[in-house]
Amino acid sequence: MTINTLLESLHFIEFAILYLLIILALAANQKFSRTTSLFAAAIAMIYGVVDEIHQLFVVGRSFSIADIIKDWTGVIVAWTLVRVTNFKRIIKVKSA
Numbered sequence: 001m002t003i004n005t006l007l008e009s010l011h012f013i014e015f016a017i018l019y020l021l022i023i024l025a026l027a028a029n030q031k032f033s034r035t036t037s038l039f040a041a042a043i044a045m046i047y048g049v050v051d052e053i054h055q056l057f058v059v060g061r062s063f064s065i066a067d068i069i070k071d072w073t074g075v076i077v078a079w080t081l082v083r084v085t086n087f088k089r090i091i092k093v094k095s096a
Helices: 003-028 034-057 065-095
Strands: none
Touching (some): 003 065, 034 065
């Protein structure tokens, strides 16, 4: 694995972590639900786009659709894992 590959994979990881931190903040304030989880994912994804746009104005940086895709993929994977592990359990408890 080259250093460039490692650095590129950080987009995926950092935006998954951003989403997880947002939902942890929501959970700590008893505001975590399916709706707020989706809202947290949307915020993390929008931040990814804003981050890429701001790079247009930074010397030595550039806007990249590929980076946005990596950011969004990290958020979607984390959102899916949270949805499967957390909300399926809630559905089973309600139906029992």
